[in-house]
Amino acid sequence: MPKIRILPKDIVVDVDSEQDLFAQLKEKGIHINSTCGGCASCARCTITVVEGEENLNEIPFEEKQLLGNVFHITKERLACQTKASGPITIDISMHEQPKKTSVVKRRKKEEVTKIISERIEKSKEKRKERPKKLGGSRKPRAFDYKDDKEFQDE
Ligand code: FES
Secondary structure, three states, X not given: OOEEEEEOOOEEEEOOOOOOHHHHHHHOOOXXXXXXXXXXXXXXXEEEEEEOHHHXXXXXXXXXXXXXXXXXXXXEEEHHHOOEOOOEEEEOHHHOOOOOOXXXXXXXXXXXXXXXXXXXXXXXXXXXXXXXXXXXXXXXXXXXXXXXXXXXXX
C-alpha cells in the first residue's frame, strides 16, 4: 500500500493503488472540494503534486479535457482521476474549509430599548424642524356653477 503525505497538515495515509485518491481521502475524513462527486466534470478536486509524480497513473482523457495538458507546468491533477502506485506528497491547502470566526453580537434588552427611544426622539426633532404644510393635499372639488345665481341670469 503506497503512502501519501498530505500537506499542509503533514498527515501520512495509506491508500489503495487501485482506487482514486478522491474516494479514499473522503473515506479517511479528509475534505476535498467537489460538486460532481468524482465523475470528472467539475474540476474542483484539483490537488497539487509536490513529490512522486512518477508514481501516479497516466492522465486520462476526461482530465485532459478539464485541466488541459499542462501538468508539467502546474503540477495539478484531479484527485478523482489520480491513482498512486508509490509514495507521493500532495498539497491540498486549496481545499481547506474556512473556519467560522465571526461571532454574532447580541444586544441586551436595555440597550435595544435605549436605541429605540433615541431613534424616536431623533424623528420627533426632525418633524419639528420641517416647515408646516399650508393647505391640504386633497384635490379641490370642481366648481359647480348650476346653483350659482350669477350664472343663471345670463
Ligand atoms: S470531483 Fe469533480 S472533477 Fe473530480
